[in-house]
């Protein structure tokens with residue numbers, strides 16, 4: 001079957017999709033967006049986390065056919081998405097993303113396919129600065145989940161961060177550096193306001 | 194495989210009637226795992242995501258009509274006052290990503306003895322609204338679970354909504370697992386006090402082939418509370434009464450040994466949860482009474 005949907009602000013068409021295929025497979029194998037990782041295919045690890053009409057979900061558990069006409073943001077589009085959000089007058093990030101905003105959003109970066117050629121989002125920069133990336137396999141999912149939490153809750157407590165990231169496993173860092181990174185991004189965000 | 198994408202409820206019922214083997218898919222958090230691991234290759238997938246009113250809820254006079262696809266996140270955020278037991282149970286399901294997709298309709302569809310919604314629904318009192326092209330019926334929650342991962346749905350029926358009684362008193366949900374997130378219950382327990390009818394209802398998860406109520410325990414406690422005038426005097430429940438209630442809840446279990454726990458551990462843990470949730474809810478009932486009396 002054919003599936004039409006928006007990914008990182010661009011209309012996409014995936015062909016010859018098998019009816020039982022996951023959104024994750026379509027993103028990685030058909031659209032050449034390997035940022036979302038495949039580790040468990042059963043919702044346990046969160047490394048495939050993307051936003052579906054603004055909502056964080058495990059893309060391995062969404063059937064490809066279910067995204068027809070809907071809107072996806074992957075880690076490749078995260079920097080653009082975050083920039084657009086702050087330009088729309090929501091520098092604190094506390095405004096959330098309405099479905100309308102998600103649908104109206106257009107990719108502006110030079111290359112929303114790979115995410116290259118754009119400045120990193122605050123959460124991405126914070127992960128690098130805090131040393132929260134080791135092997136990096138969990139990172140894309142964590143970035144998408146953490147960015148969404150900071151959008152809703154710009155001043156999270158440690159408990160809020162742990163709760164928001166409880167669906168993302170990391171086998172390397174022991175999570176402390178990840179906590180540091182999210183705290184850093186939150187602090188920089190509040191300074192910027 | 195065919196992917197059926199009905200745009201309305203009527204279309205979905207017609208599709209299910211035409212293809213009774215079609216597997217409905219809502220949040221996909223059970224269905225997709227089975228497909229990804231090749232445990233299931235349905236001939237038809239019936240996508241319910243396009244039917245908007247399945248994701249809506251209505252708060253009525255006596256009950257909440259909860260659309261089958263309302264995700265757990267929405268229940269936690271919006272229905273904590275009306276459905277405290279179900280909101281607490283929802284919060285223990287998996288992770289934020291899963292709770293953003295999965296809902297009670299899917300939990301009932303799977304009808305796993307470990308599903309977290311079940312003890313809360315049993316304790317609160319609920320009816321499952323199911324429909325087919327032949328018509329609508331309401332299945333009392335006690336009659337819904339018919340075996341291990343089996344439910345009372347006919348092949349052409351879909352779940353439209355669940356009608357859950359609004360809380361008229363404190364409710365609690367407790368679950369045993371190895372960590373806070375992403376845990377399938379070793380066993381779980383739901384308790385609801387119903388001061389209006391002066392009754393107590395329970396729900397036990399993962400400790401029998403289906404979710405069950407501990408009916409003998411409920412009857413014992415109802416009688417003991419009545420006899421001692423507890424609903425009126427608001428006194429602390431006698432430890433011997435709480436212990437007997439806990440023992441009867443343990444006795445209502447019919448658990449198995451598996452990788453998550455042994456049968457005897459489950460029986461024990463259900464007793465502990467029964468005693469604790471009774472203490473928590475009763476304390477809260479007494480607190481509410483004091484506030485009401487204080488205000489009067």
Ligand SMILES: Cc1cc2nc3c(=O)[nH]c(=O)nc-3n(C[C@H](O)[C@H](O)[C@H](O)COP(=O)(O)OP(=O)(O)OC[C@H]3O[C@@H](n4cnc5c(N)ncnc54)[C@H](O)[C@@H]3O)c2cc1C
Nearest residue numbers: 043219220221222223224287295296299300302308309352
């Ligand atoms: C990592 C992970 C962790 C999990 N942890 C928990 C947990 O802690 N507690 C828990 O209870 N569950 C857990 N689950 C299981 C699952 O998330 C729940 O059972 C959830 O409620 C399923 O809802 P869904 O909408 O995703 O169902 P789906 O996967 O879409 O469907 C589940 C079943 O219900 C049927 N169905 C769905 N909607 C309808 C309808 N309207 N009418 C008729 N049949 C229907 C489907 O055909 C299927 O058989 C977990 C799953 C994963 C992947």
Ligand code: FES
Nearest residue numbers: 041043046048060
């Ligand atoms: S690959 Fe989707 S949650 Fe692990």
Ligand code: FES
Nearest residue numbers: 135138170171172
């Ligand atoms: S950095 Fe390796 S899994 Fe997280």
